[in-house]
Amino acid sequence: MxxxxxxxxxxxxxxxxxxxxxxxxxxxxxxxxxxxxxxxxxxxxxxxxxxxxxxxxxxxxxxxxxxxxxxxxxxxxxxxxxxxxxxxxxxxxxxxxxxxxxxxxxxxxxxxxDLPEAPRPTQPPRHKMAVVLIAVIFALVFALQLLLGPVMTGLPRWSQTLIIVTIQVLAMTYLIMPVITMLLKAWLFRKKG
The missing domain is CATH 3.30.70.100 (Alpha-Beta Plaits)
Structure with a gap:
């Protein structure tokens, strides 16, 4: 191999x-x-x-x-x-x-x-990933708009979007998704049967 x-x-x-x-x-x-x-x-x-x-x-x-x-x-x-x-x-x-x-x-x-403790890396079904990502992205983007919106009012719309997307992707990759995946692992990785 x-x-x-x-x-x-x-x-x-x-x-x-x-x-x-x-x-x-x-x-x-x-x-x-x-x-x-x-x-x-x-x-x-x-x-x-x-x-x-x-x-x-x-x-x-x-x-x-x-x-x-x-x-x-x-x-x-x-x-x-x-x-x-x-x-x-x-x-x-x-x-x-x-x-x-x-x-x-x-x-x-x-x-x-990714679940690093799993015997082999495995992914949940795509429909479950989509449900989790929609919920997490909506909640995070909504919260970021509420928190940062007043501070960024003078910035062009594209830079506001860039700031929010950058924070959102970094937060999801390093903080949120590892925690969410561990919390929901029983549902995300449940085998049919």
């Missing part, structure tokens, strides 16, 4: 979450932990890198380590995935990992509904 995300057109450039699942050879856990520290440090200096989460072997991860990388755009994720420095770090796994890794990536709005 290739250890890269597939190519995509330049017109599509959404946020990306990449999850890599690896089994470690018995007795090589300390070497893998050292490898994780090293590659995390290197990845943190790449453009658009928004954080790395490490899930250590557990029942939820199927006994595997999971490294979750988040990038602000597909372009930045691709630059990391195809970088020579990343290739060098992957080569250092020889004799540490057991077999090829399992990899998954999520892009676009699905990233707002």
């Amino acid at each position: 290739a250890d890269h995300i597939p190519p995509r057109s330049n017109a599509e450039n959404p946020p990306v979450t990449i999850s890599v699942y690896r089994r470690i050879l018995p007795g090589r856990e300390a070497a893998y932990e050292e490898w994780i520290r090293g590659i995390s440090e290197v990845a943190s200096h790449f453009d658009g890198q928004q954080g790395i989460n490490i899930l250590r072997p557990s029942e939820q991860t199927g006994g595997r380590y999971v490294v979750i990388y988040r990038f602000d755009t597909y372009e930045h994720a691709t630059a990391w995935e195809n970088s020579p420095v990343r290739t060098e770090w992957i080569a250092k796994l020889e004799g540490i990992t057991d077999g090829e890794p399992d990899r998954e990536s999520a892009t676009g709005l699905e990233v707002w509904f």
Whole structure:
């Protein structure tokens, strides 16, 4: 299995979450932990890198380590995935990992509904995502208009909109959607049956 995300057109450039699942050879856990520290440090200096989460072997991860990388755009994720420095770090796994890794990536709005503790990243049905996003976006934009409207009266309409949209997207990405997803996870991720 290739250890890269597939190519995509330049017109599509959404946020990306990449999850890599690896089994470690018995007795090589300390070497893998050292490898994780090293590659995390290197990845943190790449453009658009928004954080790395490490899930250590557990029942939820199927006994595997999971490294979750988040990038602000597909372009930045691709630059990391195809970088020579990343290739060098992957080569250092020889004799540490057991077999090829399992990899998954999520892009676009699905990233707002990411549950990092899940055994595999999963997205809720689109109709549920739409309902939650409509409710959250309406409430947030309405509140921002009430709070900022009086302060921004002298600004052109386009700049008022830009300010509100910027605050709304940042608040949803980093504050609101992680909390909403955790609060509604029983409904969002409920299996039929």
